Amino acid sequence: MKEDLSLEYLQAIQQYGNFSHAAKALFVSQPYLSKYIKILETKLGVNLVNRQITPLTLTYAGELYVSYMKDIQKSYAKMQVELEAISNLKKGRLIVGMNPILASYTLFRFLPQFMKKYPGIEIELEEGTASEMESLILQNKVDICLNMLPISNPELVYEELFEENIYLVIPSEHPLYDKNNVTPTHVPFNPKSLKNEKFILLKPGLGLRRLTDGIFEHYEIKQPNIILETNNIENAFRLCINGNALTFIPESVVTRDQVKFNANLYTLGNPIFKNYVVINYKKDALLSPAAKAFLQFTKEKFIQF
Known part of the structure; x- marks a missing residue:
């Protein structure tokens, strides 16, 4: 079945109330979206969008079209499941x-x-x-x-x-570094004292960033000093161990490649903060x-x- 985007497009218009915002959310241009809906309306012989009010709404025909298209999608998905089961x-x-x-x-x-x-x-x-x-x-x-x-x-x-530990990484150049802690251990100081430290973190929206934001909240660090954000956890880790800013990493980053480095790895929390996959x-x-x-x-x- 050829992919039909009309349902997704109409639902976006219904959600955002205008073509411009809907187009942005759909990653298409506003003229393209307007033309697409106009062609569809011409083909069906009815208006699907009520353009006389702001924000835009779907007409009764538009709501009916969306309802039927949802049913069609469900039927098609059910058919695919049954055919895969047969195979x-x-x-x-x-x-x-x-x-x-x-x-x-x-x-x-x-x-x-x-x-x-x-x-x-x-x-x-x-x-x-x-x-x-x-x-x-x-x-x-x-x-x-x-x-x-x-x-x-x-x-x-x-x-x-599975679950794994989350480590606070303190590089060897940092004043808090302890050369005696060469293996992962629980943090030996009150993490609230980290409120003025520099951090390299993942960008907002990433799973680990959600978790680290929760750690900051737990220790009442309301505005951590984030000097750099990245999409790549390995990038954050290597920038940390070769500088003097701190970061957080999941245990798998260390265990996968058995990386050699000079840094303290500390667990935090009671119970310990974990990464749940x-x-x-x-x-x-x-x-x-x-x-x-x-x-x-x-x-x-x-x-x-």
């Missing part, structure tokens, strides 16, 4: 959302094995921030996603895969056989953690 996973397609950190440090642990076990399933990866992935799941543009807690949207459900999907979603197989495979793979 017994010999064929299928799966769109997997990934947190960038997990893509770098955990994806290699299971995806090659899954693809080897199910060679007929076509895999498409979507990488982005935690908030971007949540949005794509809700828009049915991603089937299933590997992410980090917290996930606050009630329309999403998750199953935990989860696989999540839309609540009440009709998961395809490929998605169910992926869910079961990853859970079995990470049971060791």
Whole structure:
């Protein structure tokens, strides 16, 4: 079935109340969106958008069109699930959302094995921030996603895969560095004293940044001195250990490559702050056989953690 964007476009207009904001959210130009809707209205012979009021609303015909298109999408999705079931996973397609950190440090642990076990399933990866992935799941543009807690949207459900420590990294050039703490240990000072320290953190919206923001909040560090933000956790880590600013990293960053470095790694909190890696999907979603197989495979793979 050729992808039909009319439902997504009309819902965006309904949500944002004008063509300009809807086009921006859809990553298309405003003239293109207006032309697309006008062509659709001409084809159907009815007005779908009420342009006489601000903000814009859908006409009764527009609301009816959206309702029917939702039913069509559900029927098509159900057909795909049933056809995949008939093929017994010999064929299928799966769109997997990934947190960038997990893509770098955990994806290699299971995806090659899954693809080897199910060679007929076509895999498409979507990488982005935690908030971007949540949005794509809700828009049915991603089937299933590997992410980090917290996930606050009630329309999403998750199953935990594993947990790992979160480390505060103090480089050897920093005054708080302790040459006697060569292995990871619990922080030996009150973390509230970090309120004036410099930090290199991931950019807002990324899963680990959500977690570190929670740590700052817990220790009442209301305005941390963030001197640099990056999308790449390894970049943050290497900038930290080669300078005098602090950062936070998940345990897997250290254990994957057994990196040699001079820095203290401290856990924080009581109970200790953890990074919880989860696989999540839309609540009440009709998961395809490929998605169910992926869910079961990853859970079995990470049971060791």
